[in-house]
Amino acid sequence: MGKQINFHSDDEIEKCIITRLRNAGCVFAEDETKLLISEARTPDSLAVMVDRRVAGFPLEHIIGWADFCGIRIDVEPGVFVPRRRTEFLVQQAADLAFPGAIVVDLCCGTGAVGTALTVFLGWLELYAVDIDQASVQCARRNVTSVGGNVYEGDLYQPLPTKLRGRVDILVANAPYVPTEAIKLLPQEARKHEARVALDGGTDGLDVQRRVASEAPIWLAPGGHLLVETSQQQTKKTVEIFARNGLTPQVANCDELDATIVIGTRPFL
Numbered sequence: 001m002g003k004q005i006n007f008h009s010d011d012e013i014e015k016c017i018i019t020r021l022r023n024a025g026c027v028f029a030e031d032e033t034k035l036l037i038s039e040a041r042t043p044d045s046l047a048v049m050v051d052r053r054v055a056g057f058p059l060e061h062i063i064g065w066a067d068f069c070g071i072r073i074d075v076e077p078g079v080f081v082p083r084r085r086t087e088f089l090v091q092q093a094a095d096l097a098f099p100g101a102i103v104v105d106l107c108c109g110t111g112a113v114g115t116a117l118t119v120f121l122g123w124l125e126l127y128a129v130d131i132d133q134a135s136v137q138c139a140r141r142n143v144t145s146v147g148g149n150v151y152e153g154d155l156y157q158p159l160p161t162k163l164r165g166r167v168d169i170l171v172a173n174a175p176y177v178p179t180e181a182i183k184l185l186p187q188e189a190r191k192h193e194a195r196v197a198l199d200g201g202t203d204g205l206d207v208q209r210r211v212a213s214e215a216p217i218w219l220a221p222g223g224h225l226l227v228e229t230s231q232q233q234t235k236k237t238v239e240i241f242a243r244n245g246l247t248p249q250v251a252n253c254d255e256l257d258a259t260i261v262i263g264t265r266p267f268l
């Protein structure tokens with residue numbers, strides 16, 4: 001008997017992918033399908049991409065980029081995918097920054113926050129740091145594309161000492177998930193993002209404490225530290241800031257479910 005040949009229309013392929021993604025629990029199956037089809041170079045690569053998505057890989061790791069603040073940010077496997085909620089951190093920092101400001105993006109991951117800020121403000125003197133090698137590699141592509149500098153290391157340790165006392169804006173979306181809550185995260189985060197990107201220690205605030213304690217050394221008088229936190233952790237984050245001599249202020253965005261604590265170094 002001759003081999004049966006099946007011709008599938010583009011519509012049939014699209015419907016089949018939507019069904020597979022829906023069955024795998026993808027909430028935005030239609031949108032994701034369109035994106036996968038537009039990103040795939042060949043039918044074979046489309047099939048591989050769909051299989052990976054069905055297996056639970058984050059969409060951004062599969063297509064290699066994330067839409068953050070309307071900007072295309074390169075993302076690599078294992079690297080923290082910039083979240084919609086973090087766009088509020090960018091908005092808050094943009095309100096306080098000015099063209100030419102010295103900005104440090106600590107715990108930069110892909111470098112999305114510093115990159116977006118630079119795009120919005122036109123020009124910044126941007127320094128980004130991450131401890132994770134894969135993140136640094138990824139950040140180098142995003143951050144250097146807007147003229148910024150990227151360093152690998154532990155928080156402030158790799159920064160040039162000439163920045164001490166001169167930083168206008170210090171943004172740090174540090175890991176803030178309490179260790180015990182990691183197991184409750186969606187599998188996309190738990191399995192496909194580095195532990196160091198998520199785990200903030202017993203109460204989730206270990207890295208924030210370290211960021212805040214050294215911030216007064218690096219901030220210019222009147223300079224600001226901005227961190228993302230959760231609503232439940234806000235009170236503690238505010239206390240940490242105040243204990244380190246930073247004047248704290250809280251900003252919330254219900255739409256993005258985002259909370260930012262801003263600490264300002266007093267002029268005197």
Ligand SMILES: C[S@@+](CC[C@H](N)C(=O)[O-])C[C@H]1O[C@@H](n2cnc3c(N)ncnc32)[C@H](O)[C@@H]1O
Pocket residue numbers: 080081082083086106107108109110111112113129130131132135153154155172173174175176194196197198207
């Ligand atoms: C929650 S992710 C945020 C990434 C990025 N800022 C964003 O918003 O998309 C936290 C990042 O902090 C980095 N990190 C954790 N501990 C660090 C440390 N001690 N020094 C520098 N980076 C650190 C992780 O590698 C990860 O990329």
